[in-house]
Amino acid sequence: MAMPRETAVSIAHNVFLLLDGWVCTCVLAADEAARLLRSATH
Template sequence: MTMPWGVAVCIVDMVWAVLAGWVSTCLLVANEVARAMRNGEIGPFVVG
């Protein structure tokens, strides 16, 4: 059974919106961490 084009487009739009929101959130967090590191509010991350 095939899926109507309208349903496929709706699903693609929802997936695109979720991915765009996720990328936007990741960039926002990375920007805040970089700002805090530049201002000396947090130091470099020590791993290990």
């Protein structure tokens, strides 16, 4: 039984938003870690 197109689009949109937020969080954490490492070495 196939799901309706609207449901599939909604699920895909929610997954994209979740992944986008996760990637953003990882990038911010890496940036903060790099900044701390730079300040610790100077």
